Amino acid sequence: MSYRAQEIAANLRKARLAKGISQRELSDLSGVPQAQISRIEASSVDPRATSLLALAHALEMELALVPRKALPAVRMISKQTSGQDSKALGQAVKEWNRISERLRILQMESPALDAVKRLQKSFADLQRFQVQFAAPESLKRLRQALEKIKEPLTQPEALSRSQDLMRNLSKELAQSTELAHSDERVRPAYSLDEDDDA
Amino acid sequence: MSYRAQEIAANLRKARLAKGISQRELSDLSGVPQAQISRIEASSVDPRATSLLALAHALEMELALVPRKALPAVRMISKQTSGQDSKALGQAVKEWNRISERLRILQMESPALDAVKRLQKSFADLQRFQVQFAAPESLKRLRQALEKIKEPLTQPEALSRSQDLMRNLSKELAQSTELAHSDERVRPAYSLDEDDDA
DNA sequence: TATTTTAATGTATTTTAAGATATCAATTTC
DNA sequence: GAAATTGATATCTTAAAATACATTAAAATA
Numbered sequence: 001m002s003y004r005a006q007e008i009a010a011n012l013r014k015a016r017l018a019k020g021i022s023q024r025e026l027s028d029l030s031g032v033p034q035a036q037i038s039r040i041e042a043s044s045v046d047p048r049a050t051s052l053l054a055l056a057h058a059l060e061m062e063l064a065l066v067p068r069k070a071l072p073a074v075r076m077i078s079k080q081t082s083g084q085d086s087k088a089l090g091q092a093v094k095e096w097n098r099i100s101e102r103l104r105i106l107q108m109e110s111p112a113l114d115a116v117k118r119l120q121k122s123f124a125d126l127q128r129f130q131v132q133f134a135a136p137e138s139l140k141r142l143r144q145a146l147e148k149i150k151e152p153l154t155q156p157e158a159l160s161r162s163q164d165l166m167r168n169l170s171k172e173l174a175q176s177t178e179l180a181h182s183d184e185r186v187r188p189a190y191s192l193d194e195d196d197d198a
Numbered sequence: 199m200s201y202r203a204q205e206i207a208a209n210l211r212k213a214r215l216a217k218g219i220s221q222r223e224l225s226d227l228s229g230v231p232q233a234q235i236s237r238i239e240a241s242s243v244d245p246r247a248t249s250l251l252a253l254a255h256a257l258e259m260e261l262a263l264v265p266r267k268a269l270p271a272v273r274m275i276s277k278q279t280s281g282q283d284s285k286a287l288g289q290a291v292k293e294w295n296r297i298s299e300r301l302r303i304l305q306m307e308s309p310a311l312d313a314v315k316r317l318q319k320s321f322a323d324l325q326r327f328q329v330q331f332a333a334p335e336s337l338k339r340l341r342q343a344l345e346k347i348k349e350p351l352t353q354p355e356a357l358s359r360s361q362d363l364m365r366n367l368s369k370e371l372a373q374s375t376e377l378a379h380s381d382e383r384v385r386p387a388y389s390l391d392e393d394d395d396a
Numbered sequence: 397t398a399t400t401t402t403a404a405t406g407t408a409t410t411t412t413a414a415g416a417t418a419t420c421a422a423t424t425t426c
Numbered sequence: 427g428a429a430a431t432t433g434a435t436a437t438c439t440t441a442a443a444a445t446a447c448a449t450t451a452a453a454a455t456a
Contacts, residue, residue: 002248002251004251004255004260004261005247005248005251008247008261008263011263012263015263022431022432022433023432023433023434024431024432024433032414032415033414033415033416033417034432034433034434035414035415035416035417035433035434035435035436036413036414036415037433038433038434038435039413039414039434039435041433042433042434044434045412045413045414046246046247046248046412046413047246047247047413047414048244048245048246048247048413048414048442048443049203049206049244049245049246049247049250050200050203050244051413051414052247053200053202053203056263057202060265060266060267061263061264061265061266062202062263062264062265062266062269063202063206063261063262063263063264064261064262064263064264064269064272064273064276065206065209065210065213065254065259065260065261065262065276066259066260066262066272066275066276067258067259067260067276068258068259068260069258070275070276071260071262073275074262074264074272074275074276075262077264077268077271077272077275078262078263078264078265078268078272220401220402220403221402221403221404222401222402222403230444231444231445231446232402232403232404233403233404233405233406233444233445233446233447234443234444234445235403236403236404236405237404237405237443237444239403240403240404242404242405243442243443243444244442244443245443245444246412246413246443246444249443249444
């Protein structure tokens with residue numbers, strides 16, 4: 001299996017984790033059996049074009065043939081959450097989705113609580129950050145705090161703890177993205193020397 | 199065979215013709231049998247990843263997994279001479295290469311002729327244009343004129359005819375590229391709304 | 397016009413992905 | 427701590443790509 005083939009396989013896995021879905025869910029979406037997805041992601045098979053395309057499409061991606069010279073530019077544009085630790089990314093996305101869901105339910109159950117509304121708002125504001133910069137643990141703690149909020153407020157501290165954790169998360173994200181962007185060059189995202197040989 | 203699979207196959211063919219090589223040459227370069235290349239280009243098979251990669255690499259291209267949203271931008275960057283008539287493109291490139299070769303030989307055979315030097319120079323200047331905008335017939339006529347130039351100048355008109363044809367070609371290319379670029383918008387090549395959902 | 401090149405197609409054989417199913421260990425969840 | 431989920435494997439069958447040839451029609455070339 002060539003290096004590029006492995007790279008494509010690795011990117012498929014990353015894309016799946018970035019969507020926070022399991023191989024079985026992707027199997028349902030794409031029609032490719034879970035066992036086969038496992039083999040493909042592990043680069044233990046040489047997949048057919050249609051298999052790659054089925055998976056790519058289920059992940060809202062495309063397989064494109066690009067000039068080698070344009071590859072760096074293409075990479076920049078696709079910004080494939082690259083280099084990121086796949087596992088942590090997957091966990092982060094998963095937690096993120098669970099928090100969203102939890103907040104949605106909380107608002108259904110306790111429409112009277114203004115604090116919930118504010119939590120919802122704060123969280124929505126964090127959408128603009130890239131989830132992958134959040135530590136899965138921070139997200140998990142926040143989720144667990146949110147899950148302790150129940151209508152007869154037997155544990156009023158759950159609310160304030162949620163608020164604290166939400167603030168921390170916000171800070172954490174702000175710092176991480178700041179760091180992540182600090183090494184971005186000023187040069188344009190791509191510069192193609194407009195050649196077209198021949 | 200899905201639409202995207204066909205698109206990839208079509209692009210492989212275009213890339214091959216753009217390099218002006220035959221299926222057999224590509225076969226030698228890539229290790230993929232000529233018969234198989236024919237079937238792949240015709241989308242009559244569902245190729246394996248390694249087959250696509252072998253062909254792509256021999257054509258100095260890469261197979262990249264890109265977010266669907268980024269596809270238009272990627273297409274713009276790779277500027278796949280799309281919509282172009284593959285056949286004409288192939289012929290043009292071929293003629294182009296033959297003219298280059300002919301001029302090289304002419305300069306070896308008749309280093310004294312200044313006219314040849316000038317022809318060589320003019321032709322080199324045309325490199326900056328995209329070959330595919332040249333009509334294969336114009337190129338062919340120029341080549342044929344060049345082939346009539348022989349050291350004991352029995353046909354002196356061959357030289358002046360070559361010069362005329364070279365001038366015409368130059369004009370033709372200038373006009374075509376002007377036309378081809380006239381609909382280019384001023385907006386940046388891509389605008390990615392930096393989302394990363396999740 | 398004769399010759400060569402090119403691309404497509406046919407056939408037979410080998411190799412291997414795909415698919416269906418089941419299982420299993422390791423997490424994760426409740 | 428029991429139950430569910432997840433990813434990786436194993437087995438078996440089927441379908442199809444890959445390969446090595448051979449052949450042909452059309453086009454390009456001499």
